[in-house]
Amino acid sequence: MKKISDKYNEACIKVFDMLKLLSNGTAKYRDIIELFTNYDNNETAAANVILNKYLNTLKIFGINISKTKNIYYLQNSFFSINLDENDAKALCMLKASKDYLTSPKQQEFFDKFLRSIEMRLTKESKELLEFKDKELSNINSEEYLNKYRNIISKCETCCFENQKLELCFIQENKDYKVMCSPREITFKNGKAYLSVFNHLSRQVFEVAIDTITSMKQMPVISKGNEVSVTVVYKIGNALAKSYCLKEWETCDGKPDENGWLTIINHNEDFDELLKRLLRYGSNCVVLSPKNFRESMITAIDNALKNYE
Amino acid sequence: MKEFIKSNKITYNLMSFTAFKALLIFSLLLEAPRSYNDIIEYFEQHDYINEKISIDTARVYINSLKMAGCVIEKTNRASGSKFVLVSHPFELEIPPEQIKVFSKVYKTVSKNISIDELIMLENFLRKLCKNIKNPEFKQVLEKISPLTGFDIKLLEDLLLCCRKKNQITIEYNSPHSGIKSMEIICDKLDFENNKLYLYGTSIDYEQATYLQVARIIKIIDIKLIKDKNITPKEIRALYTVNANSQELQLKDNERIISINNNQTLIEAISSNRFALKQRILSFGSACKVLDPTDLRNEIIETLKKMRAGYQL
Numbered sequence: 063m064k065k066i067s068d069k070y071n072e073a074c075i076k077v078f079d080m081l082k083l084l085s086n087g088t089a090k091y092r093d094i095i096e097l098f099t100n101y102d103n104n105e106t107a108a109a110n111v112i113l114n115k116y117l118n119t120l121k122i123f124g125i126n127i128s129k130t131k132n133i134y135y136l137q138n139s140f141f142s143i144n145l146d147e148n149d150a151k152a153l154c155m156l157k158a159s160k161d162y163l164t165s166p167k168q169q170e171f172f173d174k175f176l177r178s179i180e181m182r183l184t185k186e187s188k189e190l191l192e193f194k195d196k197e198l199s200n201i202n203s204e205e206y207l208n209k210y211r212n213i214i215s216k217c218e219t220c221c222f223e224n225q226k227l228e229l230c231f232i233q234e235n236k237d238y239k240v241m242c243s244p245r246e247i248t249f250k251n252g253k254a255y256l257s258v259f260n261h262l263s264r265q266v267f268e269v270a271i272d273t274i275t276s277m278k279q280m281p282v283i284s285k286g287n288e289v290s291v292t293v294v295y296k297i298g299n300a301l302a303k304s305y306c307l308k309e310w311e312t313c314d315g316k317p318d319e320n321g322w323l324t325i326i327n328h329n330e331d332f333d334e335l336l337k338r339l340l341r342y343g344s345n346c347v348v349l350s351p352k353n354f355r356e357s358m359i360t361a362i363d364n365a366l367k368n369y370e
Numbered sequence: 371m372k373e374f375i376k377s378n379k380i381t382y383n384l385m386s387f388t389a390f391k392a393l394l395i396f397s398l399l400l401e402a403p404r405s406y407n408d409i410i411e412y413f414e415q416h417d418y419i420n421e422k423i424s425i426d427t428a429r430v431y432i433n434s435l436k437m438a439g440c441v442i443e444k445t446n447r448a449s450g451s452k453f454v455l456v457s458h459p460f461e462l463e464i465p466p467e468q469i470k471v472f473s474k475v476y477k478t479v480s481k482n483i484s485i486d487e488l489i490m491l492e493n494f495l496r497k498l499c500k501n502i503k504n505p506e507f508k509q510v511l512e513k514i515s516p517l518t519g520f521d522i523k524l525l526e527d528l529l530l531c532c533r534k535k536n537q538i539t540i541e542y543n544s545p546h547s548g549i550k551s552m553e554i555i556c557d558k559l560d561f562e563n564n565k566l567y568l569y570g571t572s573i574d575y576e577q578a579t580y581l582q583v584a585r586i587i588k589i590i591d592i593k594l595i596k597d598k599n600i601t602p603k604e605i606r607a608l609y610t611v612n613a614n615s616q617e618l619q620l621k622d623n624e625r626i627i628s629i630n631n632n633q634t635l636i637e638a639i640s641s642n643r644f645a646l647k648q649r650i651l652s653f654g655s656a657c658k659v660l661d662p663t664d665l666r667n668e669i670i671e672t673l674k675k676m677r678a679g680y681q682l
Contacts, residue, residue, distance in 0.1 A: 070434040074392035078438035082459050118385040123393045140400055140460055143501055145494075152494035155487065159479045168471045175468040179498065182462060234614060235632070249478040251619060303545035304582065306565055338563060341648040344675035355680070362677045364655030369670050 077116055084127065084136040087177050091132040136181060143179070145187035150194040153179070157195065161207045162249055164215040165222070206252060210271050217256045217271065220244040226280040229258060231273045243284035247271075257331075259284075263353075264291045267331045293335060294349040296322040301345040324349070336361060391419065395431050396440070396458070403445065403452035461503035473510050480516055485559045485566070489525050492517045516561065520583065527589055528568055531556040537573065537596040541587040551590060554579065555600065562645075571602050571641070578602040578641035602641035608661040610635050611653050621649065635660075647672065 079097055083089040098109040098116075117127055126137035145153065157176055163169045183191065207214070220227055221244045230239045242258035248268065249255070255268040297305055302323040307313060310328050317323045327335060336357060339346050348355045391413070398404050398412060409428045413419050432453060436442055439459035445452045464472070476495075480488055492515060499508040512518045517525070531538050537555045544550055553573035560567060565582055572579040608627070611618060611634050618634060620626070627635040640646040643665075650657055650669055659666040 068433070069430045070437045071388050071392060071430060073386045073388035074431065074434035075438050077386065077389035077392065078435075078459070082439070085460050115384055115386050116389060119389045119393070122385055123390060123397075140397060143498070148490045149494040149497065152487075152491040155479065155483065155491060156475065159475045162475055162478045163471065168474070171468045171471040172475060175464060175472055178462060178464070178468075182501065234617075248481075250481055252482050300545060304585075306584070308564065336654065337652045340654050341563070341652040343647070343651055343672045344679060346676075347679040359677070359680050361654040362673055362680075365657070366670070366673050366677065368655065368658040369666070 076112075077119060080116055081120075081125075081136075084134060085139075087136050087174070087181055089134045089136075091129065091134060094134055138185075139182045142184045143182045143187065144184050145190055147190065147194070150187065150190045153191055154194045164211065164218045164247070207254075210254060213271055213274060214247060214254050216277070217244065217247055217254075217274075220277065220279060221246055221256075223279065224284050226261075226282045226284050227258065228278040228280060229256075229269065229274065230276040231269045232275060233269075233273060237275070241280075263332075265332050266329045267333060291351050291354070293327040293330070293332075293351065293354050294324060295327065295339060295346055296324045296349060297342060297346050298322045299345050301342055322347075332357070387419075391423075392431055392434055392438075394419075395428075396435055396455075399435075399440075399442070399453060399455040400458075403450075403454040405450055405452045408452070457503070462501050463503045464507045466506065469507055469510050472507075473514055476511070477514055480514075485561070486529060488517060489522060489529065493522055496522070516564065516566070520566070524586065524588065525559070525566075525583070528556065528583065528586070529559055531589070531592060532558050532568075532570075537593040538589050539591040539593075540581075540589055542581060543585045543587060545585070549587065552581070554581070555596060559583065569642075571600050573600065576600050576602065580642065580645065604639055604641045605643060605646060605662065605665060607638045607640070607646060607650075607659065607665055608635065609638070609650060609653075609657055609659045612656040613653075 076098070080094060083093055083097065095109050095113060098112045120127060125139065128135045128137055153176075160169055160172050160176075163172055180188065180191070224243070227242050227244050228239065229242055230237065232238070240258070240260050241262065242260050245257040245259060245266065247254055248257055254271040256271060256274065257266060257268050259266050298317075298321050302317050302321055305323065305325075307325070308327070308330070310330060311325050312328075313323060313325045332354065336354075339348060339358065340361060348358045394412070394416070395404075395409055398409065404412075406425045406428050409431075410423055410425070413421060413423050432442060441456040441458070443454045443456055445454060479491070483491070495511055495515075499511065502508065530536075535555060535557065537553065539551055539553050542550060542552045554568070554570040555573065556568065557570045558568075560569060562580075566584065567580040568583050568586065569578070569580045571577065612632060613634065614632060618626075618636075620636070621638070623640050624636050624638045627637050629635070638646060638649070646665070647669065650659060650665075651672065659669050
């Protein structure tokens with residue numbers, strides 16, 4: 063006779079195994095029925111009876127499972143994540159942001175992520191979410207995304223395939239053509255940008271999607287070890303004391319004897335960086351590279367010429 | 371659960387009572403640690419089970435849950451000999467490919483929403499983290515969130531003060547003078563250059579000011595009535611910017627007066643001279659200040675000082 067410490071209930075194991083199969087939200091009928099056939103060496107008909115018994119058990123317990131085309135869908139779970147009104151709005155915001163993903167595969171992963179959360183919501187939270195979903199359905203930037211969806215999608219593909227790109231775009235009424243490596247799509251203020259590495263200038267910069275006139279993939283794969291130009295600049299006075307390093311910046315952490323702190327910046331879009339450093343006024347001096355330092359000097363000289 | 375039973379749609383002999391009891395014990399342990407007596411008492415008082423089970427039976431159920439993949443520990447006698455559900459197979463685990471996509475979406479969303487919405491989203495995600503088994507999700511969120519390191523309660527309080535335009539006293543860690551208390555009439559919270567600032571009017575200096583929120587330690591006091599009605603002196607600046615007006619991302623305090631051959635005339639009204647100067651300088655050579663003269667001269671002086679920095 064078995065000791066109490068070794069005894070267990072078959073039924074408990076069965077119901078939990080079934081739930082484990084369904085824990086990602088879906089399970090194939092074939093896998094579920096196999097679970098019951100294996101356990102008791104039953105014929106399929108008998109296994110179906112047992113399966114129904116367990117489905118009923120779960121239903122009475124409060125876990126709903128639906129079946130469509132030989133797939134079982136777990137409608138809710140043991141978990142009871144409770145949402146308040148703000149949580150529901152936040153989740154709606156995330157749901158609406160799926161549009162920012164243009165690759166179907168990424169959208170699929172994001173859907174699964176959202177579903178795994180929704181599945182674990184309490185009934186009241188689900189109702190609240192549904193209500194907020196309808197209320198906030200017009201807050202996303204659907205119009206812009208619909209207009210440029212094709213080109214965003216094309217850019218995504220280029221980033222994924224990582225082939226060199228001949229990119230034509232218009233900036234400040236001038237046509238540009240650059241040979242570059244596509245990096246990623248970013249969104250700022252509701253607008254999409256393609257971040258690229260320019261092989262000639264060894265700079266990373268962003269091109270607004272709506273300014274792209276053409277792009278042609280070259281039959282050459284971009285090298286992964288493209289090293290962009292590093293900008294070194296120093297900041298002084300109050301700025302040196304309060305400066306928060308960006309994710310892509312490093313410094314030795316100590317100001318020199320005159321209070322200047324040297325910062326090493328990697329990969330920031332040159333135009334963006336120039337604008338940012340100009341804001342710092344006389345509290346910032348660019349040290350290298352030479353061409354960026356000269357761009358800064360030119361910007362200052364030209365700004366001064368405006369007042370001559 | 372009760373509503374399903376109440377509906378009476380299910381015939382009891384078409385279900386597994388053993389499995390049902392196992393599920394009940396599991397859900398009991400999900401709520402809180404339970405002792406044998408807690409479990410026995412629950413079954414006794416349960417509307418539909420209504421039976422007394424022995425300690426041995428309860429033990430078999432606990433064994434079964436362990437066999438099904440639950441990690442259950444028992445506290446010592448002094449703590450009530452309770453069973454604690456440490457982990458179980460149904461915890462929410464987000465696979466790496468979903469974390470990667472979430473990270474991409476979050477980075478985009480956080481740059482395109484207001485600070486109120488960002489705080490709302492952060493609150494929700496921090497709550498969600500508590501329900502996610504794998505620590506990678508939380509680690510990624512901490513890495514990419516612009517609100518990492520911030521006390522969300524403090525941000526919510528500051529936001530509320532901004533909405534009500536409250537006069538508050540804060541403890542502030544100044545980069546110049548260390549920890550001190552400051553009084554400010556709150557206006558708004560906003561990001562500038564990836565840093566979060568509290569904008570308002572300084573009571574001590576009677577002028578517009580903005581403080582890095584990361585340096586605010588706490589709110590000491592919120593005054594119901596403002597001490598004085600300070601209206602900071604506003605500057606009305608006029609400047610031209612050589613850029614496509616559609617490309618210009620205007621600030622709340624700016625408006626376009628006219629557009630002439632790609633030259634946009636902008637009027638800015640600001641009570642913060644420093645912020646206004648920074649904005650003008652960021653346009654570089656594309657911008658020329660027309661009015662007021664003192665601001666124009668100040669910009670010229672700053673440009674000259676900047677240029678001097680490159681003559682060494």
